[in-house]
Amino acid sequence: MTAKTSETSLRTPLCDLLGCDVPILLAGMGGVSRWELAAAVANAGGYGTLGMVREDPSLIAAEVSAMQAATDRSFAVNLIPAATEPGLLDAQIACCLDLGVSAFSFFWDVMPDVVARVKHAGCLVLHQVGTLEAARMAEDAGVDVIIAQGIEAGGHVHGRSPAFGLAAQILAETDLPVVVSGGFTTGEGLADALAIGASGVQCGTAFLATDESFAHPYHKSRIVEAKGEDTVLTDVFVLNWPAGAAVRVIANSVTNTLDGVYLGHDPNTLPREVIAQDGDRPRLRFSTDSPLRTTTGDLEAMALYAGRGAGAIHDIPPAAARLAEITAQARQALHEVEQSKSGQ
Structure with a gap:
């Protein structure tokens, strides 16, 4: 990678909003995205997310506290309100707010009352959706970032549209930052996402296969x-x-x-x-x-x-190395586009 390539900026306004250096978000993989992985991604310049879906508040408290001790970077806690018993969800959110969590990442059906609760507490809200209708509902509920999940994604898949097609539909209707999610394991995918006007990508599989992941x-x-x-x-x-x-x-x-x-x-x-x-x-x-x-x-x-x-995952490196690889690939891809446009 040349010096000029290394200077190619990946920074988007989303980075300023979330407090990260590059617009690569760790997916809130339940069970897998524990504090070790989330902190490693955050400390390497990405955005960390703790996957705390349906977890007991005692585990959430331990994970959030460990995360706060391991990094001074911003992060989110991922919950799935529509798939969580209401009493447990209430306790989860209360626990997070008591610990000073400043951002939540939600998924599945949009629950406006839940969004309103954490927004009232001054928190940022990212919401992953699988349809244009859900994106509209999320925006109406007051979320700050929409994550457009395509059918290519691993884990739970809410919609049935390709990631880029869904993201393009959402981008045409909103001024909110849109993050694309669904099978992104290389920097070329990040470059392509930025090229259509998205603000970044969310990666799950790429980070599941790293040292710090809690996966077996x-x-x-x-x-x-x-x-x-x-x-x-x-x-x-x-x-x-x-x-x-x-x-x-x-x-x-x-x-x-x-x-x-x-x-x-x-x-x-x-x-x-x-x-x-x-x-x-x-x-x-x-x-x-x-x-x-x-x-x-x-x-x-x-x-x-x-x-x-x-298919693009061939090893199990530290999460920081995976992030650096994706970042370098994205910069190279964007640099090549810039060269072709300038005729060099």
Whole structure:
């Protein structure tokens, strides 16, 4: 990379809003995006997000406190209001506010009363959506940043549109910063996102396969081995989530038995069979739980989340190295575009 290339700016107004150096957001992967990973991304110049979906407030308190001790950078806590029991959600938000959390990242259905609560407390709100209608609802609710999630994304997928197509639709209707999410594992994807007017990208798979990720080493190794076409979108991993909630996972022994019928599974007809453990917590076949560092049992049969960008992941480096690689690639891609425009 030449000196001129290294000077190519990736900074967007989103960086000023969020307090990061480059517009690369860590996805709030439940179970995986713990303080070690979020702090590593934040300290390297990206934006860290703690994935605290349906976690007990005691764990949230421990994770937020550890995060605050590990970095002086801004970060968000990711919750999913529509998929969380109201009493637990209330306790989660209260815990975060008591600890001085200044930003929340929400996902799935927009709940205006929840957005209003944390906005009233002076917090920033990022909301990931899968449709143009949801983006409109999020803006009406008062969010500060819209994250446009495409069907290429790993983990829970709310919509069915390609990431760039959805982002373009949203950008045409809003002046809010729009972040694109869905299979972004290289800097070329970031450059392309900036080229259409987006403010940045959100990455999950790219950071799941890093040293600091709380994912099980088995899960990380499967991502390194996988190609994008090895992933499938299915709602068979649905226990403990609403019916019809689809996820993108690496194909495994569970999805291979579906004969290509990946969607339309009724959770009420799925057996409750324990296949793994996290301490004293059982993990069921067909649940949305992915294997973590602490998981033992039949890891292969669990939900192995990965986006369609998995084919570009070939190693398991520190998160800072992954961020630096994506940043360098993006700068190179933008530099080449600038050269072509100038005729050099």
